[in-house]
Amino acid sequence: MTTPFLSVRSLRVRFATEDGTVHAVDDLSLDLHRGRTLGVVGESGSGKSVTGLAVLGLHDPRNTAIEGEILLDGQEMTTAPEPVLEKLRGDKVAMIFQDSLTALSPYYTVGRQIAEPFRKHTGASRRDARLRAVEMLEKVGIPNAALRVDDYPHQFSGGMRQRAMIAMSLVCDPELLIADEPTTALDVTVQAQILDLLGDLQRQSGSSIVLITHDLGVVANAVDDLLVMYAGRVVERGPVREVLREPYHPYTWGLLGSMPRLTSDVEAPLTPIPGTPPSLLAPPPGCPFQPRCAYTSLVGGDRCEAERPEAPAGRGAACHLTAEQRRTVFTEQIRPLLG
Template sequence: MTTPFLSVEDLKVHFPTADGIVKATDGLSFTLEKGRTLGIVGESGSGKSVSSSAILGLHRGTSAQVSGRIMLDDVDLLTISDEQMRRKRGAEVSMIFQDPLSAMHPYYTVGNQIGEAYRVHHDVSKKAARTRTIEMLDRVGIPQPDRRVDDYPHQFSGGMRQRAMIAMGLINNPSLLIADEPTTALDVTVQAQILDLLQDLQKEFESAVIIITHDLGVIAEMADDVLVMYAGRCVEFGTTKEILTHPEMPYTWGLLSSVPDVTGDTDARLIPIPGNPPSLLNTPPGCAFSPRCPHRDKVPGDLCTTVLPELVPGSRTETHLKRCHLANPDAIYEAEVLPEIAPDLVVEDPA
């Protein structure tokens, strides 16, 4: 059995505050192979970005309490020195941040910042770094890159800044790329162009990609596997097809129900998830989703409110994992949830 390129094991990221410990990520585990894309979805505050920041070592030097293992090509990123982490960050593992305007320094040109990311990991002249920067700007579709390389971030449009961030993230051909909401606040045309660009560059460099997003449409197009997070934990994991067609966790059902159907009745109401996400200072005992779950009455006794469900294989495959006490979630989904999401869909009997 081959060792996965990236392996996150029991990752915990806790933040001490005056009110108590904020458990932003609490026991997260997953693996990722080269050439594959993992989509991480969940509501704001579920721990998506915090866990990815831990992979880059961005919590070092802060009050965050980080434990577990993050194995990148057989190297534990949590135990190496700060200098070793700096050599890996940007070269072997890179990140496209959610807001490129705030991620880029306003006082330096776009080309200066991208070129610096290249020179940190290569012993080259400023001229050589500038040439490489222009090549990457051209590769990500920036028009007239030899001129725009001297522009400042505020002179770029939102889509162009996002492309510049992609150029910075990929200039060193990283083995692992983390894209945190790479299409946020962009119009749909630019979104499609950026997603196509990421897929093309992934094929070219054979990178492993983690894409963090709220958009299940992006997941459907980009991801090979999907990890659903809630209250700092993984509540469902599987291939994209499994998660989108046969989800087995009520929280995932809620995410799918909240997506508007562009081909359906224009007067139809969206089906929101009731309530609000729990405070990570004091998560509910048992299943963290139980206070919002409309199906908790189908579980006998008080299991949902007293016992944290384990992450176990679902009813269809061993690789599809779900954290839920429901005995037969697949049948409940097809009988109760699916008719609300897609009332015109006929589910064929697999027999």
């Protein structure tokens, strides 16, 4: 078995706030091999983006406590000094941030912002860095790249800004790309183009990708493996087709059940997950999904409320339901709803 390019073990991320300590990520572990794509899904506030930022060492150390181990190609990231992290960002790992409009500076041209990290990491001249910026804009599908390279972010459409963000992230050919909601706020046509672009670039370079999203429809054909997060914890993981075809966890059932389908009655209301996620200022001692789960009675007693289910190491779910109970519920109640 080859060594994972990215290996995270027992990651915990906590933020100190005026209201108390926020337990944003709790005991997360994952492996990602070269050339593979990992999807990370869950509601807002489940810890997806926090995990991605922790890999790059971008959390403010003044109010952030990080425990656990993050190995990127053998390099420990959680204890690495800032000069080492600065060298790795761009060369080894890069990130497409969630909001391209705020991630790109309004004071500098798009071309300058793409060329700057290339100059910093390679020592290229201004001329060569500008040519590289034009090349990257062409690669991500920006028309008239030689002219648009001198435009400012506000002169780009939302889809073009997202493409420019991808160009900036890939300008130094990183071996790992963390794409944080790269298709948010884009129409479905541009979404498909962005995902196709990431797939094409991955096939060309052999890079690894972590695709963070709240949309299960986005990951269906874009990732190899899937990690489902809830309240800062991993609740289910496995190959994407297995998870989507036969999910194990009630939370995953809820995510899939709340999605519209082509075969559904157009006037039928969507089926939301009842309730709200727990406060991460005081995480519950048991299963964090227990207050919203319709199947705790099958477990019996107060086990769901008092005992935390173990996060799966491989294909599995952090749930107290037995395998037989899961199969019965899924076959009789969930599968008919999913179609």
